[in-house]
Amino acid sequence: MTKQTRGEDTRARILISAEQGFAQTGYDSTGVAEICKAAGVSKGAFYHHFTSKEEVFLELLDRWLTSLDRQLADVAASDGSLQEVLDGLLKIAPQILQEAGGQYAILLEFWTKARSDPKVWQSTVAYFQRYREFFVGLLANTPGGDSLALVEREAAAEVLVAMIIGLLLWGALDPKAADWSCVTRTGLELFTRGWQEKGEQR
Amino acid sequence: MTKQTRGEDTRARILISAEQGFAQTGYDSTGVAEICKAAGVSKGAFYHHFTSKEEVFLELLDRWLTSLDRQLADVAASDGSLQEVLDGLLKIAPQILQEAGGQYAILLEFWTKARSDPKVWQSTVAYFQRYREFFVGLLANTPGGDSLALVEREAAAEVLVAMIIGLLLWGALDPKAADWSCVTRTGLELFTRGWQEKGEQR
DNA sequence: GATAAAATACCGACTGGTCGGTATTTATTG
DNA sequence: CAATAAATACCGACCAGTCGGTATTTTATC
DSSP states (O other): OOHHHHHHHHHHHHHHHHHHHHHHHTTTTTTTTHHHHHHTHHHHHHHHOOHHHHHHHHHHHHHHHHHHHHHHHHHHHHHOOHHHHHHHHHHHHHHHHHHHHHHGGGHHHHHHTTTTTTTHHHHHHHHHHHHHHHHHHHHSSSGGGGGGGGHHHHHHHHHHHHHHHHHHHHOOOOOOOTTTTHHHHHHHHHHHHHHHHHHOOO | OOHHHHHHHHHHHHHHHHHHHHHHHHSSSSSSHHHHEEEEOOOOHHHOOOOOOHHHHHHHHHHHHHHHHHHHHHHTOOOHHHHHHHHHHHHHHHHHHHHHHHHHHHHHHHHHHHHTTTEEEHHHHHHHHHHHHHHHHHHHTTTTTTGGOOHHHHHHHHHHHHHHHHHHHHHHHOSSSOHHHHHHHHHHHHHHHHHHHHHOOO
């Protein structure tokens, strides 16, 4: 193995172990030593690749956001109706949720740390807003949707994002409480119906 | 001041300071010393009234749940239609959300700690379920609602709870991002419309 | 109602251990 | 032999919780 690939491998192993640790027991209670042990790597190697534990966390956050954006871009590119796009979302939802064997519990960690770390806060809030904007644009293209005021589209988009956030949180906390993909489907369906009904009343 | 009232006062001050600390910077980064300083109390007093930092946290959780239950019971007692009960909910929402000057950010702390602490997890998951049940029952009393299968009522109730959770989380994270009471109203409205529409199609 | 005894409330220095991070040394690659 | 990667020993800060002791209030006894 060349020097470079060896380094990359070590780095990757650290990231994986850190993600698992953060997802399972949280950022604070996952020690650097623990991460190193799980990755089969020494502390020296850890601090050779990263300047701090926080840097690892931020890189994980960055990767998650990038991955999410890519998947959303795919859906958005379809350029379809509200129904179609939401269907597209539903299709990729399990992929996002189940990826890495339920490790998406790290989302909770992102949201928690957003309160104490300005960088994390900014990233987190920014992508909430980004999806809000996405849905606002989407709702404008809906039959009847353009008849409604911007504030109403905005509020509806916020509701949609909030619903997704809530589903993620509850799902992360209690994966076996319900069939979450089924609940998500119902949610998007109810939302679509409610929105169209609202538009038609004008 | 009698001995008893003095003790109660100290205890109350500790709880208040702890709540503020937890809400502002999180459970882990709020030290016992810090809580004591904010409460104007010594560490000895702290450990005289509580056996551990965790006990304080659990008591705060318990108080929050009790308060929430009381308020929900009031709304449930009205025994009205879906629309009426949701309106009732909406009325008390700001009271719950704004209480103690936005200190409800401690909710995030409850949800975070639920992952590492079995006691907190149980309480948290249990009240998610309780509200789910509440809404399931409520939806059965809705015109057209009884025509839908139980699973559908359950899924819808889960959607509703998830939406509320999401609104609370986003609101806690970014209070100024939107007019949350307005968004909540829209959310409940969309949900009601979507649900009734669904029922009528049968 | 005075005095002793007991219980409660409180204080703050100290400790034992954890954990992020560093400094130094050793191994591996080119 | 240079340079990068990795290992190990170690440091210092921090923090939950302890403990011996003091002050204040309540109860018991005469």
